[in-house]
Amino acid sequence: MTEFELIRKYFQGKPTPSWCTLGIGDDAALIQPPAGRELALCSDTLIEGRHFPVRTAPADIGWKALAVNLSDLAAMGAQPLGFLLNLSLPQADEAFVAGLADGLFELAAQHDVALIGGDTTRGPLSISITAFGHVAAGQALRRDGAKPGDVIVVAGELGAAALALQQGADAPPALRAYLDRPQPQLACGQALAGVAHAAVDVSDGFAADLGHVLKASGCGALIELEALPLAPALRALPPGEAQTLALHGGDDYALVATLAPAAWASLQGRHAGLCAVGQIQHEGGLVGRDGQGKLNPVPLTGYSHF
Amino acid sequence: MTEFELIRKYFQGKPTPSWCTLGIGDDAALIQPPAGRELALCSDTLIEGRHFPVRTAPADIGWKALAVNLSDLAAMGAQPLGFLLNLSLPQADEAFVAGLADGLFELAAQHDVALIGGDTTRGPLSISITAFGHVAAGQALRRDGAKPGDVIVVAGELGAAALALQQGADAPPALRAYLDRPQPQLACGQALAGVAHAAVDVSDGFAADLGHVLKASGCGALIELEALPLAPALRALPPGEAQTLALHGGDDYALVATLAPAAWASLQGRHAGLCAVGQIQHEGGLVGRDGQGKLNPVPLTGYSHF
Numbered sequence: 001m002t003e004f005e006l007i008r009k010y011f012q013g014k015p016t017p018s019w020c021t022l023g024i025g026d027d028a029a030l031i032q033p034p035a036g037r038e039l040a041l042c043s044d045t046l047i048e049g050r051h052f053p054v055r056t057a058p059a060d061i062g063w064k065a066l067a068v069n070l071s072d073l074a075a076m077g078a079q080p081l082g083f084l085l086n087l088s089l090p091q092a093d094e095a096f097v098a099g100l101a102d103g104l105f106e107l108a109a110q111h112d113v114a115l116i117g118g119d120t121t122r123g124p125l126s127i128s129i130t131a132f133g134h135v136a137a138g139q140a141l142r143r144d145g146a147k148p149g150d151v152i153v154v155a156g157e158l159g160a161a162a163l164a165l166q167q168g169a170d171a172p173p174a175l176r177a178y179l180d181r182p183q184p185q186l187a188c189g190q191a192l193a194g195v196a197h198a199a200v201d202v203s204d205g206f207a208a209d210l211g212h213v214l215k216a217s218g219c220g221a222l223i224e225l226e227a228l229p230l231a232p233a234l235r236a237l238p239p240g241e242a243q244t245l246a247l248h249g250g251d252d253y254a255l256v257a258t259l260a261p262a263a264w265a266s267l268q269g270r271h272a273g274l275c276a277v278g279q280i281q282h283e284g285g286l287v288g289r290d291g292q293g294k295l296n297p298v299p300l301t302g303y304s305h306f
Numbered sequence: 307m308t309e310f311e312l313i314r315k316y317f318q319g320k321p322t323p324s325w326c327t328l329g330i331g332d333d334a335a336l337i338q339p340p341a342g343r344e345l346a347l348c349s350d351t352l353i354e355g356r357h358f359p360v361r362t363a364p365a366d367i368g369w370k371a372l373a374v375n376l377s378d379l380a381a382m383g384a385q386p387l388g389f390l391l392n393l394s395l396p397q398a399d400e401a402f403v404a405g406l407a408d409g410l411f412e413l414a415a416q417h418d419v420a421l422i423g424g425d426t427t428r429g430p431l432s433i434s435i436t437a438f439g440h441v442a443a444g445q446a447l448r449r450d451g452a453k454p455g456d457v458i459v460v461a462g463e464l465g466a467a468a469l470a471l472q473q474g475a476d477a478p479p480a481l482r483a484y485l486d487r488p489q490p491q492l493a494c495g496q497a498l499a500g501v502a503h504a505a506v507d508v509s510d511g512f513a514a515d516l517g518h519v520l521k522a523s524g525c526g527a528l529i530e531l532e533a534l535p536l537a538p539a540l541r542a543l544p545p546g547e548a549q550t551l552a553l554h555g556g557d558d559y560a561l562v563a564t565l566a567p568a569a570w571a572s573l574q575g576r577h578a579g580l581c582a583v584g585q586i587q588h589e590g591g592l593v594g595r596d597g598q599g600k601l602n603p604v605p606l607t608g609y610s611h612f
Contacts, residue, residue: 021344025522026449027381027507028348030441033339038327041422042334043390043436047429075333084349086392086434116347123353124430128392130349135336143332201333216331 001092007120009094010101011085017114019081029116031082037134042072048125052180053168058099060180061127063107068203069131070111070184071253075201077141077193078133080111080186085118086128100127103181111186139194141257146198146217150258150280153196155188155273158206159242160231162249175233182253188273192257195267199257205248207286208302210256214286217258223278223298225288229254247288250302307398313426315400316407317391323420325387335422337388343440348378354431358486359474364405366486367433369413374509375437376417376490377559381507383447383499384439386417386492391424392434406433409487417492445500447563452504452523456564456586459502461494461579464512465548466537468555481539488559494579498563501573505563511554513592514608516562520592523564529584529604531594535560553594554608 001009007024016023022030033039046065048054056064066083073080085104089096108115113131160178164171171179185201192199198217200209206228214221225243234242258280259267267274281287286298307315313330322329328336339345352371354360362370372389379386391410395402414421419437466484470477477485491507498505504523506515512534520527531549540548564586565573573580587593592604 021443022446022448027378027505028346028384028446030344030346030382030446032344032443035341038336038338039345040334040336041390041436041438043392043423043434044425045392045394045427045429045434047394047427050427050429072333076336078334084347084436086349086351088351088353088432117349119350119434121351121353121356123351123356123432126394126429126432128349128351128425128434130347130390130436132347137327137338140328140334140336142328199333 001094006092006094006097010097011115014115020114020116023116031116034134036137038137038140039132039134040073040076040078040140041130041132042069043128043130044068044072045126045128056180058096059103062100062102062104063181065127065129066104066107067182067184067253069129070186071182071201073131073133074184074186074189075141075199075255076135077139077189077199078135079190080113080131080133082114082116083129083131085115087120088123088126089120090125135193141189141192141196141199143198143200143213144216146213146219146258146280148219148280148282149261150197151261151264151276152221152256152258152278152280153264153274153276154229154254154256155185156252156254157229157231158202158252158254159234159245159249161251162245163233178231179251182251184253185255188255188271191267191271195263196257196259199255202252202254202256203250205250205302206256207247207298207300211286211300213256213258220281220283220285221278222281223286223288226291227275227277229275247298248302307400312398312400312403316403317421320421326420326422329422337422340440342443344443344446345438345440346379346382346384346446347436347438348375349434349436350374350378351432351434362486364402365409368406368408368410369487371433371435372410372413373488373490373559375435376492377488377507379437379439380490380492380495381447381505381561382441383445383495383505384441385496386419386437386439388420388422389435389437391421393426394429394432395426396431441499447495447498447502447505449504449506449519450522452519452525452564452586454525454586454588455567456503457567457570457582458527458562458564458584458586459570459580459582460535460560460562461491462558462560463535463537464508464558464560465540465551465555467557468551469539484537485557488557490559491561494561494577497573497577501569502563502565505561508558508560508562509556511556511608512562513553513604513606517592517606519562519564526587526589526591527584528587529592529594532597533581533583535581553604556608
């Protein structure tokens with residue numbers, strides 16, 4: 001099957017949403033974004049052996065490639081519209097493409113996002129997705145708006161993807177799903193748009209990604225270590241080990257946001273998925289407080305691609 | 307140098323255009339597209355050894371990765387705004403990134419397009435760019451609008467990139483530039499927007515890409531073989547060989563458009579870069595007419611990535 005036939009069979013022919021005036025199959029796609037909104041655009045590449053283990057099921061690769069991009073839109077508070085898919089394949093392997101399309105469109109359907117374009121080529125296995133969505137002008141969640149006194153909140157659970165990666169083939173399916181099928185926190189992100197001062201999604205690790213907010217905003221943070229929303233699978237581990245995974249493990253695709261205490265008080269009851277884990281401070285650096293009230297610096301390390 | 311440091315040094319810190327309310331460095335970029343225009347989005351991946359020869363100069367890789375995407379926007383008649391860059395590198399090689407950034411930004415500056423986001427990761431060398439631009443609503447150049455009787459015009463020259471690829475390291479620099487530094491036909495594309503019935507850019511080869519227009523539009527075409535705008539380097543070749551390169555060689559990034567004879571008559575004098583090469587016909591297939599008036603079918607073959 002040629003490149004064109006593969007694309008046609010698995011990626012074309014889906015209904016085109018009304019905001020998309022020209023979908024897959026031309027030199028470019030055409031969209032009419034909603035009037036008066038800003039358009040958020042992001043793009044992430046997944047490489048075999050680096051962003052997903054070799055022999056990951058094709059459907060999981062498809063899911064994850066879209067999920068990490070939707071997570072970036074969630075971290076902006078944006079409502080996703082669609083995406084472009086650039087697929088590099090070692091060979092025109094129909095079973096692989098069919099599986100990948102399955103996982104990809106399963107997540108796309110859950111969030112009503114449409115594939116509108118992209119590219120397929122032969123090369124080492126990698127997938128780049130460019131996703132876009134919209135947000136009210138001026139209300140997007142940037143990284144540089146955190147203010148001393150802000151409550152730090154997390155949407156989602158921490159540490160399970162890193163634990164699944166550690167356990168490799170031995171990870172039970174429910175744990176493995178955290179790594180292979182992360183759920184982008186779109187609803188929480190949208191609830192935080194125009195409300196929170198700053199947000200980031202947790203891809204490199206909680207400490208590293210919160211660190212990006214602290215650096216961009218020029219402030220520090222105190223984290224209540226016992227308040228971190230550990231994934232259930234971590235609760236059986238020794239507390240130190242669980243905390244290390246939650247603080248420094250990557251691939252969680254949780255959101256971390258900072259907002260004024262009053263805004264948090266009014267949001268708190270209405271969003272079960274959010275929990276407060278600390279406070280933004282004037283001083284630089286990240287400090288963790290344990291259950292005994294003891295303070296310790298937390299290194300801003302996470303996963304580095306180089 | 308880490309991923310973050312490389313990105314910061316070579317890709318951040320450029321001025322952000324007014325339509326971009328948030329550039330590189332957050333989870334997503336934010337743009338405010340011009341009101342009342344459609345947004346055109348396209349994305350192409352370049353892989354070493356497939357889309358550019360191994361040992362291509364990094365600056366040429368950077369140029370070409372952007373050029374092929376701007377060529378897609380040209381084929382829509384769009385005015386480019388910006389792009390996202392996804393770079394996969396075998397190692398954090400500063401000299402390579404510096405060279406790549408040089409070529410990329412040289413072309414970007416020529417067309418006033420801004421880098422607003424993307425991703426850098428470790429992996430086999432590949433570059434995905436997602437470019438976007440705007441076009442008056444309803445005036446974009448699609449592939450499916452060609453009509454019998456339309457004049458077929460070409461902007462740019464044909465065959466030289468394929469000849470350079472054939473000659474490899476022996477290609478003189480001026481010829482090699484056709485392969486490494488294609489010039490997207492943005493001005494011609496914009497002049498054709500709202501005027502031409504259909505357009506496509508020549509990436510896989512003139513016959514193959516015109517074939518996409520014929521298929522999408524449900525018609526055929528007669529090409530005057532002697533009217534094809536051969537690149538100067540092809541004029542020294544035996545005519546048959548030159549025509550084969552012009553018809554079936556890839557990587558030209560010329561534009562092929564079809565427009566009503568009256569529209570062509572009024573445009574003809576004003577755009578020196580355009581030349582008429584044939585006519586759209588009712589019957590399917592592509593037919594070439596040589597200097598003696600002899601008709602021969604032209605296969606719709608070009609470069610296939612699989």
